[in-house]
Amino acid sequence: MGTHRPVALVTGASSGIGEATALALVRAGFEVVGTSRNTAKVAPREGVTFLDLDVSSDESVTTLVQQVIDRFGRIDVLVNNAGIGSSGATEESSVAQHQRVFDINVFGVIRMTKAVLPLMRAQGRGRIINVSSFYGFAPQPFMSAYIASKHAVEGYSESVDHEVREHGVRVLLVEPGATNTSFEGNLVQPDTPLPLYESRRRTVDQAVANAVRSGDDPAVVAQGRRHRSHHRQAEAALPRGTVRQAHEPGAPSRPGPDLRPADPQVQQTAGLTPPARPMRLPAPEEATTFPASRRRA
Numbered sequence: 387m388g389t390h391r392p393v394a395l396v397t398g399a400s401s402g403i404g405e406a407t408a409l410a411l412v413r414a415g416f417e418v419v420g421t422s423r424n425t426a427k428v429a430p431r432e433g434v435t436f437l438d439l440d441v442s443s444d445e446s447v448t449t450l451v452q453q454v455i456d457r458f459g460r461i462d463v464l465v466n467n468a469g470i471g472s473s474g475a476t477e478e479s480s481v482a483q484h485q486r487v488f489d490i491n492v493f494g495v496i497r498m499t500k501a502v503l504p505l506m507r508a509q510g511r512g513r514i515i516n517v518s519s520f521y522g523f524a525p526q527p528f529m530s531a532y533i534a535s536k537h538a539v540e541g542y543s544e545s546v547d548h549e550v551r552e553h554g555v556r557v558l559l560v561e562p563g564a565t566n567t568s569f570e571g572n573l574v575q576p577d578t579p580l581p582l583y584e585s586r587r588r589t590v591d592q593a594v595a596n597a598v599r600s601g602d603d604p605a606v607v608a609q610g611r612r613h614r615s616h617h618r619q620a621e622a623a624l625p626r627g628t629v630r631q632a633h634e635p636g637a638p639s640r641p642g643p644d645l646r647p648a649d650p651q652v653q654q655t656a657g658l659t660p661p662a663r664p665m666r667l668p669a670p671e672e673a674t675t676f677p678a679s680r681r682r683a
């Protein structure tokens with residue numbers, strides 16, 4: 387079975403940003419396939435065909451992509467939206483927990499991308515839209531597994547975009563700010579909580595929960611109206627109504643700002659005590675003696 391309409395595949399379309407994106411793509415005229423780990427529990431959405439997918443399973447990804455090809459014959463747009471958050475200081479979470487977050491947020495994106503690329507190349511066209519986050523370029527203590535995973539998605543997306551664009555495929559990033567979804571109820575919690583970190587962790591958890599509750603409606607993200615919504619400088623670098631195409635020709639790869647001035651704000655949000663002597667940046671003549679990778683310390 388084929389279709390004359392362009393086909394979009396949205397991972398994690400059972401709720402939040404994924405659901406809003408799937409519905410926006412239906413309105414835009416796409417044949418839309420949405421996924422969930424358990425489609426039996428998903429309420430039907432007009433215009434969306436739901437199929438089962440766990441992005442942390444190689445087998446599930448392969449099966450899903452083959453199902454879409456068998457049914458619709460093509461995939462024009464892949465939205466890698468499925469993701470989970472994390473809470474806790476890095477000392478409080480096992481390596482296995484960090485791996486769990488990466489397996490969904492990073493390797494899930496990689497699995498899906500690798501599964502659709504041969505088809506998109508053969509089609510000579512395709513768009514892969516990776517839902518990153520404001521936290522794809524900013525730090526946040528007590529969420530480091532999640533923050534590291536979104537930074538990884540950014541580097542991966544920007545690099546792969548270079549590889550595939552000559553084949554008619556582009557990779558784009560969406561970097562939403564706080565958005566009112568069930569995200570914050572699905573955080574991976576620390577498996578070895580330590581009293582030392584408890585109060586700071588709770589402060590951050592509460593701040594994030596408040597931000598999400600009072601955040602944008604998911605439809606705002608789906609319609610591409612607001613990206614990097616918490617950072618005016620970065621927002622100004624982006625035309626409204628578009629998502630960021632990794633490496634717009636001629637544009638800097640990271641239009642984002644220097645985030646060092648945000649450091650005190652990050653500390654304040656987490657209720658952290660600033661160091662007695664603020665860290666001094668090296669003077670230019672000193673910096674030349676540092677290896678390049680240490681100059682940003």
Ligand SMILES: NC(=O)c1ccc[n+]([C@@H]2O[C@H](COP(=O)([O-])OP(=O)(O)OC[C@H]3O[C@@H](n4cnc5c(N)ncnc54)[C@H](OP(=O)(O)O)[C@@H]3O)[C@@H](O)[C@H]2O)c1
Pocket residue numbers: 397398399400401402403404421422423424439440441442467468469470471490517518519520561562563564565566567568569570572598601
């Ligand atoms: N909410 C925010 O403030 C915010 C801000 C910036 C970025 N984001 C990003 O936006 C994306 C969507 O999050 P959301 O806020 O809309 O949260 P959400 O409502 O909790 O949605 C997460 C989706 O991911 C799916 N999912 C989770 N684990 C999965 C797995 N192993 N395999 C396949 N699907 C899986 C869930 O589907 P099932 O449970 O049905 O399988 C669900 O539909 C995430 O990548 C998140 O990092 C969110």
